[in-house]
Amino acid sequence: LAALAVSPALAHHPMGGATPTTLAQGLLSGLGHPILGLDHLAALIAVGLVASRFASGTLMLPVLWIVGMGVGAFVHMRGIDLPAGELLVAASVILIAALAIWRPALPLPALGALAAAPGCAHGHALAQAIIGPDRIVVGAYLAGLVAVQAAVMVGATLLARRLFSVESGSPLPLPLRAIAAGLAVVGVVFLASALPGAA
Numbered sequence: 350l351a352a353l354a355v356s357p358a359l360a361h362h363p364m365g366g367a368t369p370t371t372l373a374q375g376l377l378s379g380l381g382h383p384i385l386g387l388d389h390l391a392a393l394i395a396v397g398l399v400a401s402r403f404a405s406g407t408l409m410l411p412v413l414w415i416v417g418m419g420v421g422a423f424v425h426m427r428g429i430d431l432p433a434g435e436l437l438v439a440a441s442v443i444l445i446a447a448l449a450i451w452r453p454a455l456p457l458p459a460l461g462a463l464a465a466a467p468g469c470a471h472g473h474a475l476a477q478a479i480i481g482p483d484r485i486v487v488g489a490y491l492a493g494l495v496a497v498q499a500a501v502m503v504g505a506t507l508l509a510r511r512l513f514s515v516e517s518g519s520p521l522p523l524p525l526r527a528i529a530a531g532l533a534v535v536g537v538v539f540l541a542s543a544l545p546g547a548a
Contacts, residue, residue: 419495
């Protein structure tokens with residue numbers, strides 16, 4: 350129900366759509382933006398679920414996501430536009446959730462690439478909230494983004510392993526695949542909202 354009530358056009362960070370102007374505002378915005386944006390949060394949880402299937406993926410996939418996010422943010426701050434950015438963000442949620450559901454026979458490095466590329470799209474979108482302020486504000490915003498995204502992804506990984514005893518290389522248990530399916534639905538709703546001509 351929450352997914353049906355959202356729209357990608359809504360600003361989802363603590364400043365209520367205003368650009369942060371102080372160090373504290375930059376940090377708070379960076380910490381809050383990925384959590385208050387349902388599409389970003391769904392993607393982070395999905396990455397955590399995929400990472401839970403690999404002993405070495407606990408840190409590798411989140412790190413590659415964050416590297417991709419940094420590249421996307423840098424590209425946006427250099428004034429380079431990413432065509433169909435909202436569509437790419439929504440599609441990435443669906444893609445990562447599908448990886449959690451179906452357990453494709455892909456090696457961990459390939460899954461890493463599939464984490465970094467969506468991370469880039471999300472980083473580009475997240476950087477839209479920070480264009481203009483001083484470097485110290487940008488730095489605080491990026492530090493907040495890195496901290497909260499790492500916490501959500503690694504937290505989801507460890508929680509999945511602890512609660513459901515996920516074993517390395519094995520498919521996710523049915524409850525976790527059901528959660529991943531719900532995350533995919535979030536992506537579908539955002540994708541439909543981002544399509545040209547959508548209300």
